[in-house]
Amino acid sequence: MITVAAEPAAAPELLALLGRTPLARISAPLPHAHPGFWAKLESLGAGGMKARAAVAMLLGARERGELRPGAPVVESTSGTLGLGLAFAGQALGHPVVLVGDAELEPSMRRLLRAHGARLEVVDRPAPRGGWQAARIARLRALLAELPGAYWPDQYNNPDNTAGYASMATEIAEALDHLDVLVCSVGTGGHSAGIAAPLRRRWPGLHVIGVDSVGSSIFGQPARPRLMRGLGSSIHPRNVRYEAFDEVHWIGPDEAVDACRRLARGSFVSGGWSTGAAALVAAWAARTRPGAVVATVFPDGPHRYLGTVYDDDYCLAHGICTDAGSGTTTPTDGATAAGLRPADRPVEIPYPSAVEATGWTRCRTVADPLTPPHSATAGAPKEGGP
Structure with a gap:
């Protein structure tokens, strides 16, 4: 536990x-x-670039009642958002638990811990989805172990x-x-x-x-x-x-x-x-x-x-x-x-x-998950040399 x-x-x-x-x-x-x-x-x-996003995500969650005062924040990171969350956690009063992976640089591990974040490290990539999927799987297990913990979900959080x-x-x-x-x-x-x-x-x-x-x-x-x-x-x-x-x-x-x-x-x-x-x-x-x-x-x-x-x-x-x-x-x-x-x-x-x-x-940009029969899927954008 x-x-x-x-x-x-x-x-x-x-x-x-x-x-x-x-x-x-x-x-x-x-x-x-x-x-x-x-x-x-x-x-x-x-806190670096992602401190902007980290503060916004925690403030938004607090306003919606999804993040209680002092509750832990748990997130997957390759490093940069982790640093931003360490900043946001200090500013707003939340302990931060981060899930990194074996490719996270030793210097970044030390920096995250120095700023007060707890770091969990997964040691092998998932067969599908690689390191990101492995980190998220560990993150979900942590959420079950930490009652009241909040996951900002940086990939999908507006x-x-x-x-x-x-x-x-x-x-x-x-x-x-x-x-x-x-x-x-x-x-x-x-x-x-x-x-x-x-x-x-x-x-x-x-x-x-x-x-x-x-x-x-x-x-x-x-x-x-x-x-x-x-x-x-x-x-x-x-x-x-x-x-x-x-x-x-x-x-x-x-x-x-x-x-x-x-x-x-x-x-x-x-x-x-x-x-x-x-x-x-x-x-x-x-x-x-x-x-x-x-x-x-x-x-x-x-x-x-x-x-x-x-x-x-x-x-x-x-x-x-x-x-x-x-x-x-x-x-x-x-x-x-x-x-x-x-x-x-x-x-x-x-x-x-x-x-x-x-x-x-x-110069053709489209959502790869859009069905091929969509009228807009794969349509080239105008402009550009």
Whole structure:
């Protein structure tokens, strides 16, 4: 039987630290020169990007009577939401129990525990649904063991999306105009939460989703994924497929290359989702002359010092480190397969046409769970070069 700490004292003054992150101009070549784009630096906000969603989900549950004062909060996480929930738990006075998996970095495990969260770790992926399904199975068992516990269910909770309204407001206040918005997609929360209000302000806004190879969100087959923080082996209901004009799948080679170029050329950088979003944002700025492009960098680099920024790790996983430190990088920047990271996407006509193994673009976006006979299923969006 699991036990949690006694009801913690709430610290509502922490809520004043939420959001208001800077919007930085990024001009580092990724990998080619480009006119520049804007990036919201969410790593510089208390609790990280998902603290916005975590606070919104707990406040919404309290207002509906689903979360009692001092009751435990239980959630599945690959790390980032866990950090946000640790922040929200401290601010609102709730003990937090998180379910991670064996691929959760040791540094993130220590950080979550340091912030007072209790961490449960599953040691093997489920036969169907991978690590996410295994985490959720353990989460359901915890709910039975913890009377009164609340599960925010980040993948399907509309309050997840609502929590990012403040980010949309901050972007709109900082920019006079916006032509292209690039969003990494995992639970679907931040893309849905900022795309709709920004498109209301600028109706012609072109929205690009960025996914991971091996993710099933946009209709590709689910495969084991090296990259964390974007992509999914399940289909979160928070993903708003109708919001996207196109989707790009990015592989580890491209994400690592972009992260390292960011770190060396713009100082600000992050992990897998930051590198993936930055690469596509630079491509959009380069291929749409005169367009104002913005994206979100969900986190910073510190969590990834043993993966994205570690040459030995990258070489062990066959990842090109052409833009890295060079200490153990082949002089020609080759991967184990003799390839460099892609510097432009391969285009496919619809999501299931070809399995993406590297940077791939598709201008047909539809909910993969929509019946094929639906009038709108698979209909291509207009616009885009």
